[in-house]
Structures are given as C-alpha cells and as structure tokens.
Amino acid sequence: MFIIPAVDIKNGKCVQLVQGKPGTEQIILDNPVEVALEWENRGAKILHVIDLGGALEEGGNLSVVEEIVRKVSTPIQMGGGIRTIDDANYLLNMGVDKIILGTLAIENPSTVKELASEFGSERIIVALDSKDSQVVVRGWTEKTAQKAPVLGKIMAEHGAGSILFTNVDHEGLLGGFKVNPLLELLNAVDIPVIYSGGVSTLEDISVLSKTDAYGVVIGSAFYKGTITFEDALIYEKNRN
Structure with a gap:
C-alpha cells in the first residue's frame, strides 16, 4: 500500500x-514546488497534486503544476479542474504520470474510454468522491444520484x-473514517x-493496510504533524 502525500494548490x-470548502484553509504554505520536492526527498514514491482552484472553477494553478512536473x-x-x-491531453502530454478525472468522467464516461485508448488505462484514474453515500462532482459542490460501487464498475468497464x-x-477533519464504504x-x-x-x-493506516487498498492519500495529518511520513512508511514497506 503506497503512502501518498497530498499537495493541494x-x-x-x-x-x-x-471537506473541500473554500475559506476553511487550515494549512497555507507559500511554495507548493518546494513542498513537492521535500516529499520526494523524504522518499515518497507517488505524489498527489490537486489544483483546487481548477476544481472549484476559481481559476487554475497550471503554472505551478508545470513547475512541479519539471x-x-x-x-x-494530478487532478482538479x-x-x-x-x-x-495537455496534462498527459506535459508529463503528468496519471490524471485524476472526476466530473468529466462521471458526466461523460466515454471520455475515459477515449483517453485510456490513446494514453493507456494505467494513466487514467477516476475520482469517486462520496458524501452522504452519494458521489459528488464539481469540486464536491453537486451531488449525483449514484453510489461509488455502481459508478466504479461503470468506470472500470470504460x-x-x-x-x-x-x-x-x-x-480534513482528522477524526478517522468508516472503512465499510x-x-x-x-x-x-x-x-x-x-483511499x-x-x-x-x-x-487508521493500519486499518487500511489490512484491506486491498492500493494506496492512501494523506494531507492534513502530515502537515499538522499528527502522523509523521517516516512512521507511515512502515506500512508501505510491509505491504510492497
């Protein structure tokens, strides 16, 4: 199970x-590129980069993403917007290893098939974001009528x-989670x-390590120091 630090921009x-709500910023660091480089230097095998501005349709941060990739x-x-x-196409050709599709994939699953055919399935991740047991889109601001297991099957088929x-x-609440979903x-x-x-x-990481989860994205817990990255890596080494 990969331990994946989050770099949200x-x-x-x-x-x-x-919970993805604008105005609830708890951690603000001036230079996302330096943050990404620090995670690399500490041994992260995957980085989770999200353009929150793009996801919330406030204007993107593509220049920052481009610098991180370089x-x-x-x-x-990488996902968001x-x-x-x-x-x-732009992100995949620019050098992002895998893109995370949310709204686009859910509203038009044929785009998943098109991108997977051109770039390979391994480079296409679909985000299923669940709130009150329903998948949400557009930066978690709109609910759909679907649940994650149903949409998961559809996305895999595409x-x-x-x-x-x-x-x-x-x-973002640092209060644990329910593993059943x-x-x-x-x-x-x-x-x-x-996850x-x-x-x-x-x-929490131990619980996840006992499932078949491929990896876990961690943000607030690392930045607030409730978990150290080095301690979390123990579970990565035990699984991979």
Whole structure:
C-alpha cells in the first residue's frame, strides 16, 4: 500500500481545506514546488497534486503544476479542474504520470474510454468522491444520484486504470473514517483503489493496510504533524 502525500494548490499556495470548502484553509504554505520536492526527498514514491482552484472553477494553478512536473522526478497523479478532453491531453502530454478525472468522467464516461485508448488505462484514474453515500462532482459542490460501487464498475468497464475514493464526510477533519464504504467499493471492482479522507493516526493506516487498498492519500495529518511520513512508511514497506 503506497503512502501518498497530498499537495493541494489554491491561489498558488499549498493548502489543506476542511471537506473541500473554500475559506476553511487550515494549512497555507507559500511554495507548493518546494513542498513537492521535500516529499520526494523524504522518499515518497507517488505524489498527489490537486489544483483546487481548477476544481472549484476559481481559476487554475497550471503554472505551478508545470513547475512541479519539471522539477520533481517522483511520479505524479494530478487532478482538479480537468473538465475537457483537451485539458486531459495537455496534462498527459506535459508529463503528468496519471490524471485524476472526476466530473468529466462521471458526466461523460466515454471520455475515459477515449483517453485510456490513446494514453493507456494505467494513466487514467477516476475520482469517486462520496458524501452522504452519494458521489459528488464539481469540486464536491453537486451531488449525483449514484453510489461509488455502481459508478466504479461503470468506470472500470470504460477503461479506468484505477479509482481514487475520497470519503468527503471525513476529509480534513482528522477524526478517522468508516472503512465499510471503501470495502464495498473494493468488493465491486477489480482495479486498484486509492483511499483518501480522514486518515489521522497510524491506526487508521493500519486499518487500511489490512484491506486491498492500493494506496492512501494523506494531507492534513502530515502537515499538522499528527502522523509523521517516516512512521507511515512502515506500512508501505510491509505491504510492497
């Protein structure tokens, strides 16, 4: 199970939001590129880079993402504000290792098939963000009528290489999480699933390490120091 640090970018800075809500910034670091380089130097095998400004349709931070891609050699999975095929093509051709599609994939699953056919399934991650057991889109601001296991099957059939499952109910709260929604999704699909949301202790990571989760994205807990990256890596080494 990979331990994946989050680098969330808003207004050109690295931030952590509570449940993705603007105005709830708890951590603000001036230079996301330096943050990404620090995670690389500490041994991260994957970086999770999100353009929050793009996701919330406030204006993107692509110049920052471009600089991270240029300066960091660690594989990057990147999402946020990828609303068109052209957006996806640009990022994949620019050197992002894997893109994370949310709204675009859910509203038009054929785009997943198109991108997977051109670039390979392994480079396409679909984000299933769950709030009150329903998948949400547009920066977590709009609910759909679907649940993650159902959409997970659809996305896998359309060529998604993996799924990022975020439990929005717990995101940024550092209060732990319920594992059952993840287990339901894992049981429904045969492709890798990365978990995100509410991980705040080593015990939380231990719980995830006992599932078939491919990786876990951790943001607030690392930045606030409730978990150290080096301690978390123990679970990565035990699984991989």
